Amino acid sequence: MIKPVAIFGIDATVQNQVGSEAYGLYFSLLNFTFLFNILLDLGINNFTTKNVAQYPGLMTKYMGRIAGLRLVLFVLYAVFTLILASVLGYPPEVYPVLSILITQQFLIAMIAYFRSYLSGMLLFRLDALLSVLDRFLLILLCGAVFFFTLPGNAFKLEYFIWIQFISYILSFLVGLMLVVRHIGTSKIRFHRPISFLIIRQSIPYALLIVLMMLYTRVDSVMLERMLDDGAVQSGIYAQGFRLIDAFFMFAMLFSNLLLPIFSRMIGLKENVKELFSLSSKLLIWGSIALASFCFWNAHEVLDLIYTNDIEKSVPPFQLLMLTFVAMCIILIFGTYLTALGEMKTLNTIAFIGLIVNVGVNLYLIPRWGVWGAAVSTLMAQSVVAVSQLYIVAKRLKLNWQFADAGVFMLFVAVCFSIGWLGILYNIHILLQMGALIACLLLFKVINIRLFSSILFASKK
Known part of the structure; x- marks a missing residue:
């Protein structure tokens, strides 16, 4: 129910406000960051959901190691995406927005990672809450900006980009707190055997x-x-x-x-x-x-x-x-x-x-x-x-x-x-x-x- 409201109530309104050209460039950049965002996951979420349910104690121990793998994958994804953008000839002025969208993809992947732990522990209400929290915050924050924007002051695409980014950051922090509360903390480090096991199974x-x-x-x-x-x-x-x-x-x-x-x-x-x-x-x-x-x-x-x-x-x-x-x-x-x-x-x-x-x-x-x-x-x-x-x-x-x-x-x-x-x-x-x-x-x-x-x- 929440996601369609965000799509039609917020995204569509933003495009109506800023016009097809400005939104079209943003839409192209957004889809560009989607093309290879699998590099941020490589099957980690499926691996986590399955194994948390079967081996909760073991997966608590591995949480920091899997988080370390995610950080390595984020660096690889960011470098690959920026190099590809340069090869395709994107102008320098789009790189600030592109960098935000790349980081946003990492936040989305991490939120999905937190959800895989919650669903693996059968905490489905918390999983459902986290699945729509970013869209709910977007509706609230962007709706407030729409409401309080004075007549004659045009809504800018930059407002939407930053509000969306803030919504993902807040959702990431909530997801982190929920997982830490139910599992505890774990030292983040890259563990080669676990990383290769996940990647080999998920290719x-x-x-x-x-x-x-x-x-x-x-x-x-x-x-x-x-x-x-x-x-x-x-x-x-x-x-x-x-x-x-x-x-x-x-x-x-x-x-x-x-x-x-x-x-x-x-x-x-x-x-x-x-x-x-x-x-x-x-x-x-x-x-x-x-x-x-x-x-x-x-x-x-x-x-x-x-x-x-x-x-x-x-x-x-x-x-x-x-x-x-x-x-x-x-x-x-x-x-x-x-x-x-x-x-x-x-x-x-x-x-x-x-x-x-x-x-x-x-x-x-x-x-x-x-x-x-x-x-x-x-x-x-x-x-x-x-x-x-x-x-x-x-x-x-x-x-x-x-x-x-x-x-x-x-x-x-x-x-x-x-x-x-x-x-x-x-x-x-x-x-x-x-x-x-x-x-x-x-x-x-x-x-x-x-x-x-x-x-x-x-x-x-």
Whole structure:
């Protein structure tokens, strides 16, 4: 609940206040620091969560050693990112902001590290509190600045950057105090055997995260670097991407629940086909209904949130909404492949997706700008989605019948017809939403049986 408020109430308002060009440069730099932030983790959080639960005394002893590894990784990440920024030709004036964002990524990684200890000790309330504390502080502090800014005094992007940085620092300090309170203190030092053990076990997962981050986040960086008005184009792209990011956040909650259930059922050699089919239908068919609504009502949706460059944002946003369907396919099918331990397969597919994304971006961005970046994203995500779908269908031996395909195509046609007729006859968007919900119920996409299946599986 808190994170969407921060996305739409704060981030979107900041972009409305400072304009697409200023925010676009910031958005490009932010995504640039995301590209290789896996260097700050390399699987440490997964290692910690698992082993704290199993060996609490041992992990208390290792806390300082793992913190020492994190400091070494931060230095490597910071040096690598700054060198890469220089190679890509970022001007000197952006380096102060870039340095803040690099340090901010370290704070985010450390907060996640503290959360891994709390969740490993089954302190889920504290873990939940820490997970949203930075966004909550951002809402309070930035909201106060919005409220007390005098008319005629423009809100500056620098205010937002510093407020966000302060929010992460305060969250870091709270996380540190919570962990020290429940575990105690430990001397920070670099321990080579523990460090190599974690890295060796986590390389396949780290590589997958890097590849996925690259083909998901590289578009805005390439836009800003390749075009003369790249900052403006990146800002326009950010308006649509922010909505996709928010929608994807809720889809991620679904996959996070399914991953341990799939893993346990596979370990017990239970049949996961029924649960997989039910969950994939809810997530994928639901994403189609949402995508159709936003595709046909893109202007109205964007107009509810933004004040700048709405007309220019509509075409890329429409393509990004179609991309959202592919992203949901990747989420559910990739979750199953992860539970199977098919890391080589996932990394190969992700690498292909990266090649497609970068290659198409290099060709289309100079010709079509932000629309070209959206086309590239749609193509890359679709290639990954179709590849994973084909492999999972073979693994699970999913024999889709002609009738099943016919029902699916009918559902897609009905969803997109609702939006098309809504535009054609000027039907209110609330009536369109009602019709789509009725469609989801009619085709039994919203299925009580699914939720009972997940609850039953989680209690075994």
